[in-house]
Amino acid sequence: MIPGAKAIEFPFDNVVKVPSDETVACQDLALGAGVRLDAIVANLATTKERIDATGAFKIVGKPLYGEPNWVAIDKGDPEWEAKIIGAIKALRADGTLAKISQKWLGADITAEDL
Numbered sequence: 001m002i003p004g005a006k007a008i009e010f011p012f013d014n015v016v017k018v019p020s021d022e023t024v025a026c027q028d029l030a031l032g033a034g035v036r037l038d039a040i041v042a043n044l045a046t047t048k049e050r051i052d053a054t055g056a057f058k059i060v061g062k063p064l065y066g067e068p069n070w071v072a073i074d075k076g077d078p079e080w081e082a083k084i085i086g087a088i089k090a091l092r093a094d095g096t097l098a099k100i101s102q103k104w105l106g107a108d109i110t111a112e113d114l
Contacts, residue, residue: 011061022046030056043067048105059106066109 016037028036040047041064051057071084091097098108 009064011064022050026050026057030054044105044107044109063107066111 022040022042025037025040025042029040031037039060044059044063047057047059051059071088073081073084088097091100092110097110101108101110
């Protein structure tokens with residue numbers, strides 16, 4: 001769990017943990033509903049790439065969780081840090097960040113409260 005983040009509420013009755021390797025999980029899911037799996041819960045960026053590549057899957061329901069994205073910078077350079085923060089705030093404010101998210105992920109994952 002991410003410190004300070006709200007808990008994930010899974011709307012599923014029967015959950016079976018599969019290997020952490022999403023490739024295996026997707027291969028199992030591709031066998032057909034009910035053969036090994038009925039669905040998987042996965043990161044949107046990874047899943048969207050597989051959907052686009054194969055057309056074999058679809059995203060259903062609303063997002064269960066959001067993962068924070070970070071920008072790493074050298075420690076001890078407050079001027080550079082301020083420029084990075086300012087650039088991200090400007091991209092969010094003018095809608096550019098949301099457009100980039102829509103283009104590459106098919107959804108806006110830029111909301112601060114996800």
